[in-house]
Amino acid sequence: MYKAIVIGTGPAGLTAAIYLARANLNPLVIEGPEPGGQLTTTTEVENFPGFPEGIMGPELMDNMRKQAERFGAEFKTSWVTKVDLSKRPFKLTVEGVGEIETESLIISTGASAKLLGIENERESIGRGVSTCATCDGFFFRGKKIIVIGGGDSAMEEANFLTRFATEVRVVNRRSELRASKIMQDRARENAKVTWSLNRTPLAVISGDKGVIGLKVKNNETGEEEVIETDGIFVAIGHKPNTDFLGGQITTDDHGYILVKPGTSMTNIEGVFACGDVQDSKYRQAITAAGSGCMAALDCEKFLDGHAVHDWSQSV
Structure with missing residues (x-):
């Protein structure tokens, strides 16, 4: 007792x-x-x-x-x-x-x-992969960042991270976003936000000093490519x-x-x-x-x- x-x-x-x-x-x-x-x-x-x-x-x-x-x-x-x-x-x-x-x-x-479950993702948490923009965004000042997700939280994090990053690329496995229209509009109107839609993340690519890229598959063509980045924020809830x-x-x-x-x-x-x-x-x-x-x-x-x-x- x-x-x-x-x-x-x-x-x-x-x-x-x-x-x-x-x-x-x-x-x-x-x-x-x-x-x-x-x-x-x-x-x-x-x-x-x-x-x-x-x-x-x-x-x-x-x-x-x-x-x-x-x-x-x-x-x-x-x-x-x-x-x-x-x-x-x-x-x-x-x-x-x-x-x-x-x-x-x-x-x-x-x-x-929630994580994607892709190769080298969990091992890279705290080493270039994050799930909290307000916690870790400051560390990516002047860097290129990827945000993975298509909901309101992903749009919110993408907009927030433009305070620090030179470019924030949103990667989403669908061609459409689940985010509310107002959140989508805010992100699309932000000049620092770029888009890689209809792309399925496959693996986190790491170098000697941390994350250097994200391997994705183009769902239309089936081709695989590596998007260069300094950090990846997983924003799927x-x-x-x-x-x-x-x-x-x-x-x-x-x-x-x-x-x-x-x-x-x-x-x-x-x-x-x-x-x-x-x-x-x-x-x-x-x-x-x-x-x-x-x-x-x-x-x-x-x-x-x-x-x-x-x-x-x-x-």
Whole structure:
């Protein structure tokens, strides 16, 4: 039995753990397959306050974890395969551990960027391939960039990246775009945006210093070509990691957890959500950390007067 369990160890989950631990709630933090979240695949983070020279993503996450451990947070590296949120205490089935119980739960499992699954793509994340323009666009100042995708997010990222790049080429496997007309118009009116439509990406081409090209197939002719580039931004959407919840938590049509406005509270009393798993708009390390703070404070307030276990008898 735990007072509080946090699922996920990105900026949101680790911030929640720090606050819960400092409140003497002795939280258990369950790490998933990617401890530290997406920032562990990022090389340098320059937009997190307090680091004027920047900091490596894995180092930032490691520092947050050490800070949570310093105040008494407990960590387990495993997967939560099933939850029973029908009544308190909540029951969690954890791979390799079994069933554990908790009086409250904070979900910070994040949202995974969808990848194309092409050759050398995953290996090049943080080495010229990115899934976040606002995170990494600055590193491509004066460079040529490719944005892969045809939806609103791809158009938005293409327009944003023209602030830094000399050219942003949109590659889409269809001849038509899925983006709304207004987003398409904005991109087409931008002189820095060029187009390679009806092209299917096949492989990321890397050199000694990172990405140098994208191999594509012309869907009309069947011919293959390599488009030279300094960086590739994959903008085909994100998938929130909520499948394990079994539909017990209210989500939007895309699977993002819905919280009560201005709070981290879900539809189930005692269950809170923070970070990218409930944020489809900003998806930044600093906003995730802020929402993790909110979740911990909401959780602490909830536990005050809602105990289901006599902790005075615990050793």
